Amino acid sequence: MKKFDYLRPKSLEEALTLLNQYRERAKLIAGGTDVIVMIKQKQIAPEVLISLQEIQDLKQMKYNGNLRIGSLVTHRMIEKSELIRKEFTALSDAVEVLGSIQIRNVGTIGGNICTAAPSADTVPPLLVLGAQVQLKSLKGERVLPLDQLFLGPGETAIEQGEILTEIFIPKPLPHxxxxxxxxxxxxxxxxxxxxxxxxxxxxxxxxxxxxxxxxxxxxxxxxxxxxxxxxxxxxxxxxxxxxxxxxxxxxxxxxxxxxxxxxxxxxxxxxxxxxxxxxxxxxxxxxxxxxxxxxxxxxxxxxxxxxxxxxxxxxxxxxxxxx
Known part of the structure; x- marks a missing residue:
């Protein structure tokens, strides 16, 4: 496996600055369940890995009728959420059958989305729940409906310098x-x-x-x-x-x-x-x-x-x- 530098920014702003500095030479890593495999299989060869694990704001779930899930929330956190099991059941169904408990403990919902695999378990439930994603860069932020994010296998509309920070799911209709x-x-x-x-x-x-x-x-x-x-x-x-x-x-x-x-x-x-x-x-x-x-x-x-x-x-x- 090719050597790379491993950086651990403490804030989103620092992560965005590093991403802007290293550009194509860098790869973001969250749980690493996909990225590390791709590096080992020589599908990608980044010179720098920028870890998002120190950014605590990306690990939060907030609910006020609408649900906001930080991109670093793990599948296991979603699986254990009584709120999601009750109100957003399709997503709960998906994470319960995603990989193993070990994978769910480290794999993140943001990573599952950004990998853009046709087989991503969380994406179909998020699509039917009407999810949107928030993308941030040094230039600002934008919100994109999830069904506009995917361009092809492994390809997304996320631009150079952007980080997916949050998934927004609107409150379901009654009944x-x-x-x-x-x-x-x-x-x-x-x-x-x-x-x-x-x-x-x-x-x-x-x-x-x-x-x-x-x-x-x-x-x-x-x-x-x-x-x-x-x-x-x-x-x-x-x-x-x-x-x-x-x-x-x-x-x-x-x-x-x-x-x-x-x-x-x-x-x-x-x-x-x-x-x-x-x-x-x-x-x-x-x-x-x-x-x-x-x-x-x-x-x-x-x-x-x-x-x-x-x-x-x-x-x-x-x-x-x-x-």
């Missing part, structure tokens, strides 16, 4: 549920074959058929009962990981569902449209046709999990027997 599913060969320490995140906001949560949720009733029965009560989807977002060169929103599928009454047939149409919007490729983990089939399956399943989390928020796991 909102969100969910993420990581489809993988193993239950831990594996990259996803596919990642699917869904966020649904319903027009109400008081329905007489809620007892059907989390019983032995099949999905079609639950949806038929909901259709009879004319439950409407007020807002929806669907995001896919490992389904295109970058994590994507399935916008056409969202438009099919937004403002419509929930039904079994409609959710199948939405899932089918999401599969058509995807641009998967063949890899060692899964072929394109298989990923499309799994999108059809898991978009509907995650929509049902969102519905369950609205109607029966005390339940945390949708019974697999309903699948």
């Amino acid at each position: 909102t549920g969100s969910a993420y599913w990581k489809h993988q060969r193993r239950k831990a320490l594996d990259l996803p074959i596919l990642g699917v995140a869904v966020m649904l906001s319903l027009d109400r949560s008081n329905v007489t058929c809620s007892d059907l949720i989390c019983t032995s009733s099949p999905i079609s029965t639950v949806l038929h009962a909901l259709e009879g009560e004319e439950v409407v989807c007020k807002e929806v977002r669907i995001a896919l990981g490992v389904a295109a060169p970058t994590p994507i929103r399935a916008v056409k599928a969202e438009n099919l569902l937004r403002g419509k009454r929930l039904s079994d047939e409609l959710l199948w149409e939405v899932a089918e449209m999401a599969a058509k919007e995807a641009q998967p490729r063949d890899t060692i983990r899964g072929e394109a046709w298989y990923r499309r089939e799994m999108i059809r399956v898991f978009v509907k399943r995650m929509a049902m999990r969102c519905i369950e989390r609205v109607l029966r928020p005390e339940e945390t796991i949708f019974p697999e027997r309903l699948w």
Whole structure:
């Protein structure tokens, strides 16, 4: 491994000054779970590593209805947050299946975003939660919607001299549920074959058929009962990981569902449209046709999990027997 200088600035301003000084010769490092691997594999060869670990302001989470997560907040901190588990559940789903506890203890949400891997577990949940990122430089700061950050595999819109400092997630609408599913060969320490995140906001949560949720009733029965009560989807977002060169929103599928009454047939149409919007490729983990089939399956399943989390928020796991 090529030798490099390791710098530990104490403040964001000092880090920005160093980044401006060394420019292309420098690489930022947070938890290091990606950067060190890339250095060892000779994918990158920085002369200087600028560690952000001493900047305590980047390790804070703040909530006032809206959620602000510092870019150095670890996955483990998010996993242990009761607030995130309750209000921003899709993100909690994602960090629980990200790597191992050892990786989650050091890996950061900012690093997971900036690596810009199509397989990044936290990105699809953040997309459906409507996240924005704050970028700071010596010239000032700017806020960018997360879906505008990714340009390609490993490529972002972060400019030379900028540091991602914070992730902003707006307060969910009333009667909102969100969910993420990581489809993988193993239950831990594996990259996803596919990642699917869904966020649904319903027009109400008081329905007489809620007892059907989390019983032995099949999905079609639950949806038929909901259709009879004319439950409407007020807002929806669907995001896919490992389904295109970058994590994507399935916008056409969202438009099919937004403002419509929930039904079994409609959710199948939405899932089918999401599969058509995807641009998967063949890899060692899964072929394109298989990923499309799994999108059809898991978009509907995650929509049902969102519905369950609205109607029966005390339940945390949708019974697999309903699948």
